[in-house]
Amino acid sequence: MDALNRTTLRNITAFSAAALAGMALVVGCGEDEAEFDRGAVIEGMGTGVIMPTVDALYAASQALDTAAQAFCDAPDATTLEAARDAWLAVKAPLKRSESFSFGPARVPRVQMSMNVDKWPGRGENIEAALDTEATIDEAYITGLDYRDRVFGYPAAGYLLFGAPEGAADTLAAYTDAEHLPEKRCEYLLAVTDHAAGIVAEYHNRWSPEGDGYLTQFVEAGSSDAFPSEQDAFTSITGTMLFALVQISEMKLGVPLMGNEGAPKPEDVEAPYSNTSVDHALWAFEGVERLYLGTDEAMGLSDYVQFRQAAGNVDQTVRDRIAAARSALEALDEPLAETVVNDADAVQAAIDAVDQLNQVISGEVSTLLGINPTTVEGDND
Structure with missing residues (x-):
């Protein structure tokens, strides 16, 4: 990411000449638009995906907080593995x-990237931050500079999978006095508790039982x-494209060539757990589910199929x-x-993700008559 610190992600809404030509596919659909329930697609994406x-993220964040406490109460291989599994369940x-x-x-x-997901965690900065006489609690954590990547779930990833210099392994860092095990647990618990609180507020803002932003979305219009x-289709399409850009440019592109065109392996997303490919796949699944829908809920694909008339835009998206x-x-793995x-394999993945981006920002957006808003990267 550092190589792109001052670079705004490219405009994900540029239309190619070929995409503009796709306007022909829209002809004839206008008269029948009222026959298609666009609200059902929006509701499907909202309630089905x-x-x-958001519910899963909230539940997992609470479970990780509990698992981290159990590990610190009795640090052994079993409780460490349980905490690691809980961390992956959050991510x-x-x-x-x-x-x-x-x-x-x-x-x-409650911005996730700034408050709980500034990645990758920087082990050397975390070690410096926990070597203190001060009590490490939420106040201490929030007083640190998030740009140093010292709190949130990436920091918890280092604390659960990494180890300081001289430690035999992660568990030894919590059992050998020379590695400040008490301060290490203070730090881990402060990080997971702070992150769980942010996620709880994020969940409340979406929840119909809370601030109800989900209701605002599904009642679009x-x-x-x-x-x-x-407006709802514009927002969801824009952030789907944002996620694809994050995968190709940040999760894969920077590690592949962020060092002036050479690899920068230290900037993979999850260097300590060796799950950076999984992280990219999870992000991809978010786009995949919104487009394809679920067995119970409609996705963007349903609207594309209706609008394309005799075209094959939907099949092109599915193929990509x-x-x-x-x-x-x-x-x-490890991606590093x-x-x-x-x-070559990493570049092939970047190219494949970019090709999907192109068809959604081009043919799909043109077909649906939307111009997705440009989104700047949060992890820059």
């Missing part, structure tokens, strides 16, 4: 939520946040989704080694 993801829905990073996700107080259904997933799944030893 977005809210279940999956957190990454999937990148595909709908509008609304609550743009509120500074008659809500303050979305005066028209088209399959190709991108295949290319991502072909990447070996793959960007050095198999650059």
Whole structure:
């Protein structure tokens, strides 16, 4: 990321000449638009994909807080493994939520990337921060500079999978006095508790039982946040594209060539757990689910199929989704080694994700008559 610190992500809404030519596919659909329930698609994405993801993130964040406490109460191989599993269970829905990073996700107080997901965690900075006489609690954590990548779930990833210099392994760092085990646990618990609190507020902002942003979304066309259904489609398409850019440019592109065109393996997303490919796949799944829908809920694909008349835009998207997933799944862990030893495979995954981006920002957006808003990267 450092190589792109002052670089705004490219405009994800540029239309190619070929995409503009796709306007021909729209002809003839206008008269029948009223026959298609666009609200059902919006509701399907909201209640079938977005809210279940937010619910899963909330539940997992609470479970990690509990697992971290259990580990610190009795640090052994079993409790460490349980805490690690709980951390991974948080990261999956957190990454999937990148595909709908509008609304609550743009509120500074609960912005995920700034408050709980500034990655990658920097072990050397975390070690310096925990070597203190001060009590390490939420106040201490929030007094640190988030740009140093010293709190949130990436920091918890280092504390649960990494180890300081001289420690035999992660567990030894919590059992050997020379590695400040008490301060290390203070830090871990402060990090997970702070993050769980932010996630709880984020969940409340989405929840119909809380601030009710989900209701604003699914009632697009008659809500303050979305005066028209088209506004909802514009927001969701824009953030789907944002998630794809994050995958290709940040999760893969920077580690592959962020060092002036050479690999920068230290900037993979999850260097200590060796799950950076999984992180990319989870983020991809967010886009995939919003487009394809679920067994119970409609997705953007349903609207594209209606609008395309005799075209094949939907099948093109589906083919590119399959190709991108295949290319991502072909990447070996640890990604930090793959960007050095198999650059072609990483580039192939980048290209496949970009090709999916192109068809959504081009043919799909043109077909639906929307111009997704440009989104700047949060992890820059």
